[in-house]
Amino acid sequence: MTQQLLDDLDEARAKEKMGRSxxxxxxTQQFLRQKKARDLRDExxxxxxxxxxxxxxxxxxxxHVESEAExxxxxxxxx
Known part of the structure; x- marks a missing residue:
């Protein structure tokens, strides 16, 4: 991970009052749910x-059968 991404994560984590993990x-759970939905939609x-x-x-x-019936x-x- 880049330092910028970690900084952004820490900023968001502080606002949400959550731990990094x-x-x-x-x-990760949200990503996996979205991926599963995309995969199902594609299938x-x-x-x-x-x-x-x-x-x-x-x-x-x-x-021809339709024509005969008509x-x-x-x-x-x-x-």
Whole structure:
């Protein structure tokens, strides 16, 4: 750690009336919670992106079935 960072830490610690170890522990816990949330968000984004591609492929494969169903409905309903 640089001296400037230690000085900033000591200044913040004095304002919060905490020990250095306690402040470092809280900062580390907060960092780890935020990292876990970022990692989960990234993993979900990858999953949704992958599923979008799969869903699009399925939709494209079923276009002809949708068209047939629409034609059949028009025939049955007299349209």
């Amino acid at each position: 306690e402040m470092i522990m809280e900062a 979900m984004e990858r999953g949704y992106t992958e599923m979008a591609s799969i869903n699009f492929s399925i939709a494209c494969e079923c276009t 034609d059949k409905n028009l025939q049955v309903l007299g349209g």
